[in-house]
């Protein structure tokens with residue numbers, strides 16, 4: 001699912017199951033897997049909560065990749081604490097380097113998908129400074145995307 005496609009009921013459900021801890025973790029207070037991972041069901045299908053949050057923020061998790069908790073807390077669903085990991089470390093390092101150089105350019109044009117993610121996070125109750133941290137988009141730009149509809153690029157790139 002693209003970020004702009006997550007139905008409002010699904011977002012509300014996810015938002016109602018997150019409790020933000022003082023250490024920055026977003027604790028899942030809904031159903032959990034025996035190993036601690038948050039689970040969420042929607043229209044008869046079950047999903048891992050952390051994978052859904054990661055996809056909402058960073059886009060589809062590449063095939064064969066797993067989402068790793070940098071904070072070592074399996075019930076945490078904070079996208080900033082999650083990273084996709086693969087066995088192909090070299091490719092991953094290159095991809096991260098590319099993503100990071102794009103993120104550091106505050107004048108970078110964002111795609112419709114990225115803008116949709118900003119709005120999605122905002123609709124989940126994430127504050128603008130947190131969106132800045134999670135997406136690597138400057139605060140001023142985040143606010144612009146949220147408050148000024150005419151600044152949104154057309155969806156679909």
Ligand SMILES: [Zn+2]
Nearest residue numbers: 025071076081
């Ligand atoms: Zn965490």
